[in-house]
Amino acid sequence: xxxxxxxxxxxxxxxxxxxxxxxxxxxxxxxxxxxxxxxxxxxxxxxxxxxxxxxxxxxxxxxxxxxxxxxxxxxxxxxxxxxxxxxxxxxxxxxxxxxxxxxxxxxxxxxxxxxxxxxxxxxxxxxxxxxxxxxxxxxxxxxxxxxxxxxxxxxxxxxxxxxxxxxxxxxxxxxxxxxxxxxxxxxxxxxxxxxxxxxxxxxxxxxxxxxxxxxxxxxxxxxxxxxxxxxxxxxxxxxxxxxxxxxxxxxxxxxxxxxxxxxxxxxxxxxxxxxxxxxxxxxxxxxxxxxxxxxxxxxxxxxxxxxxxxxxxxxxxxxxxxxxxxxxxxxxxxxxxxxxxxxxxxxxxxxxxxxxxxxxxxxxxxxxxxxxxxxxxxxxxxxxxxxxxxxxxxxxxxxxxxxxxxxxxx
Amino acid sequence: xxxxxxxxxxxxxxxxxxxxxxxxxxxxxxxxxxxxxxxxxxxxxxxxxxxxxxxxxxxxxxxxxxxxxxxxxxxxxxxxxxxxxxxxxxxxxxxxxxxxxxxxxxxxxxxxxxxxxxxxxxxxxxxxxxxxxxxxxxxxxxxxxxxxxxxxxxxxxxxxxxxxxxxxxxxxxxxxxxxxxxxxxxxxxxxxxxxxxxxxxxxxxxxxxxxxxxxxxxxxxxxxxxxxxxxxxxxxxxxxxxxxxxxxxxxxxxxxxxxxxxxxxxxxxxxxxxxxxxxxxxxx
Numbered sequence: 175x176x177x178x179x180x181x182x183x184x185x186x187x188x189x190x191x192x193x194x195x196x197x198x199x200x201x202x203x204x205x206x207x208x209x210x211x212x213x214x215x216x217x218x219x220x221x222x223x224x225x226x227x228x229x230x231x232x233x234x235x236x237x238x239x240x241x242x243x244x245x246x247x248x249x250x251x252x253x254x255x256x257x258x259x260x261x262x263x264x265x266x267x268x269x270x271x272x273x274x275x276x277x278x279x280x281x282x283x284x285x286x287x288x289x290x291x292x293x294x295x296x297x298x299x300x301x302x303x304x305x306x307x308x309x310x311x312x313x314x315x316x317x318x319x320x321x322x323x324x325x326x327x328x329x330x331x332x333x334x335x336x337x338x339x340x341x342x343x344x345x346x347x348x349x350x351x352x353x354x355x356x357x358x359x360x361x362x363x364x365x366x367x368x369x370x371x372x373x374x375x376x377x378x379x380x381x382x383x384x385x386x387x388x389x390x391x392x393x394x395x396x397x398x399x400x401x402x403x404x405x406x407x408x409x410x411x412x413x414x415x416x417x418x419x420x421x422x423x424x425x426x427x428x429x430x431x432x433x434x435x436x437x438x439x440x441x442x443x444x445x446x447x448x449x450x451x452x453x454x455x456x457x458x459x460x461x462x463x464x465x466x467x468x469x470x471x472x473x474x475x476x477x478x479x480x481x482x483x484x485x486x487x488x489x490x491x492x493x494x495x496x497x498x499x500x501x502x503x504x505x506x507x508x509x510x511x512x513x514x515x516x517x518x519x520x521x522x523x524x525x526x527x528x529x530x531x532x533x534x535x536x537x538x539x540x541x542x543x544x545x546x547x548x549x550x551x552x553x554x555x556x557x558x559x560x561x562x563x564x565x566x567x568x569x570x571x572x573x574x575x576x577x578x579x580x581x582x583x584x
Numbered sequence: 585x586x587x588x589x590x591x592x593x594x595x596x597x598x599x600x601x602x603x604x605x606x607x608x609x610x611x612x613x614x615x616x617x618x619x620x621x622x623x624x625x626x627x628x629x630x631x632x633x634x635x636x637x638x639x640x641x642x643x644x645x646x647x648x649x650x651x652x653x654x655x656x657x658x659x660x661x662x663x664x665x666x667x668x669x670x671x672x673x674x675x676x677x678x679x680x681x682x683x684x685x686x687x688x689x690x691x692x693x694x695x696x697x698x699x700x701x702x703x704x705x706x707x708x709x710x711x712x713x714x715x716x717x718x719x720x721x722x723x724x725x726x727x728x729x730x731x732x733x734x735x736x737x738x739x740x741x742x743x744x745x746x747x748x749x750x751x752x753x754x755x756x757x758x759x760x761x762x763x764x765x766x767x768x769x770x771x772x773x774x775x776x777x778x779x780x781x782x783x784x785x786x787x788x789x790x791x792x793x794x795x796x797x798x799x800x801x802x803x804x805x806x807x808x809x810x811x812x813x814x815x816x817x818x819x820x821x822x823x824x825x826x827x828x829x830x831x832x833x834x835x836x837x838x839x840x841x842x843x844x845x846x847x848x849x850x851x852x853x854x855x856x857x858x859x860x861x862x863x864x865x866x867x868x
Contacts (some may be wrong), residue, residue, distance in 0.1 A: 190763075193767055196770075200620060203619055203620070211612060215613065215616055216612065218617075218770045218772050219616075221771065222761075222766035222767075224627060359757060362600065378669060381669075382673065389675045390676065392673055392677070399863070
């Protein structure tokens with residue numbers, strides 16, 4: 175059963191065999207006494223990132239709610255093994271052993287447990303309830319009650335499932351955007367260390383060499399520090415269909431802008447599609463703008479470019495001369511020309527972040543076209559991380575949220 | 585199989601120096617990580633007592649606590665040992681009374697990790713804010729934490745742990761930790777305390793606090809935390825400070841009902857103060 179559980183998780187979360195062995199060790203050492211503890215301890219051992227807790231919760235519920243149907247014999251044995259382990263005098267609170275001796279003996283307990291289990295098995299045909307909704311109540315199982323803990327091997331399962339079902343970590347999921355701090359952490363992935371700045375770092379090896387050469391008179395050698403040498407340009411789509419995402423784009427902008435991480439940070443605005451001008455501010459006055467050609471001239475392909483936009487527009491905005499959404503704006507070249515120019519100029523150093531989560535069911539035509547030219551990621555923590563990894567390694571992809579949620583009913 | 589093989593962390597610590605309560609899950613995980621001899625990584629909102637936990641464990645188990653504060657420039661080797669080349673160079677030129685230039689060992693001092701390994705008794709080792717250092721830092725510690733030994737290349741000797749220390753690592757999420765490192769650890773996320781648990785915590789720190797005053801404080805505090813727009817949520821440690829200030833100033837419960845005095849103790853950002861004043865309406 176645990177092996178199945180492990181593989182079930184492995185389809186959704188990055189769990190490794192080392193961690194599985196650790197969990198087995200914990201079970202072996204008798205550190206887990208009931209399902210609630212199993213829930214917490216296996217989470218601690220298998221799941222090393224609070225962003226994954228929610229997926230762990232969902233998986234836990236999905237796996238264990240029908241576990242009794244899938245593995246009735248095995249599960250019984252395993253739960254029983256735990257119960258036996260439980261009768262472990264050093265762990266019991268004072269006076270509890272006497273209480274136990276008075277009220278139950280091991281065999282009776284086992285018999286009763288098996289009876290219940292049998293009864294429940296029969297009743298499974300009529301409902302999807304887990305063992306021990308009624309039967310176990312006579313033992314008075316609440317989480318803290320030692321009695322309940324003990325016999326609650328399976329009713330603890332229900333409690334554990336209830337805890338998991340609360341999904342209190344839903345907020346921590348990476349595909350849900352939270353705050354600028356998290357965005358900053360995600361953006362920090364984009365890093366390229368190079369020696370820049372003043373010579374203010376002591377190089378020990380060279381100092382020793384020089385000192386030796388100097389006949390023992392200490393000669394200190396200083397060198398330049400290694401600093402991040404990434405230069406970033408942020409191009410943001412504002413207005414129109416982007417209005418609902420204004421807050422999100424703002425967060426991204428303030429995160430990127432507040433970071434001392436970049437060697438250089440530039441930002442420009444556009445509306446729907448990039449044309450012959452890019453604007454300095456969100457109001458988009460043509461007096462405060464840079465010509466597209468100047469932009470390419472000014473910034474070489476050492477700059478990393480992040481475009482933010484929903485890439486959803488009328489097809490002519492992308493394909494037609496004078497197709498811009500503004501009647502008075504006469505673009506001599508169709509929008510697609512400018513998109514392609516950006517892709518060609520910056521090569522592997524440009525990504526597109528899309529706040530409208532990318533779904534398979536509905537893809538606007540223009541988005542299909544644009545994402546074939548510029549790699550597109552969701553504007554979520556996870557998407558930003560992937561995009562930054564892409565920029566850093568020129569396109570190496572990883573496990574995505576979409577894959578993790580595969581086959582779950584959420 | 586019994587649990588007597590390792591010391592049990594009780595969760596509640598109430599001494600002169602340290603006042604701490606761990607929730608049952610945390611207590612359990614601490615004991616599991618001790619039993620499994622794996623380092624425990626603790627994450628959580630700032631101010632939820634991540635660092636204090638190690639102090640509490642050390643206090644509860646009666647063990648010595650060794651703290652390794654990680655900084656942005658810290659390297660793994662710093663924790664193991666330091667070889668003072670400059671001092672040795674200097675001594676070779678000018679001589680020294682208490683150090684022998686020909687003996688490298690005189691110029692090697694153990695770092696916090698080395699000290700923990702070298703201790704005769706088991707110690708609690710806190711590696712604080714592991715994410716502050718370079719992204720590769722945790723990877724450089726893999727071998728040391730796994731096998732509990734390191735090699736001093738200057739003396740060609742191994743420093744091996746006499747007893748395996750209890751290792752607690754805290755992280756503030758500034759950088760993600762490498763998978764290989766995480767795989768060897770047990771992980772716990774400290775959840776923000778519920779109102780009931782928070783009342784217990786406050787009572788531990790201020791045993792003489794009147795119940796109705798505490799209730800009002802918590803009411804105001806959780807109302808503040810409910811404002812989602814705040815950039816930095818007030819945390820447990822700030823709440824405790826705030827109650828301390830309130831007690832010192834001898835404020836009455838009516839004043840608390842009509843506003844939040846000393847709001848600056850709870851909120852540290854100017855913008856947050858503005859938002860909070862705007863959002864929280866009190867009867868006048």
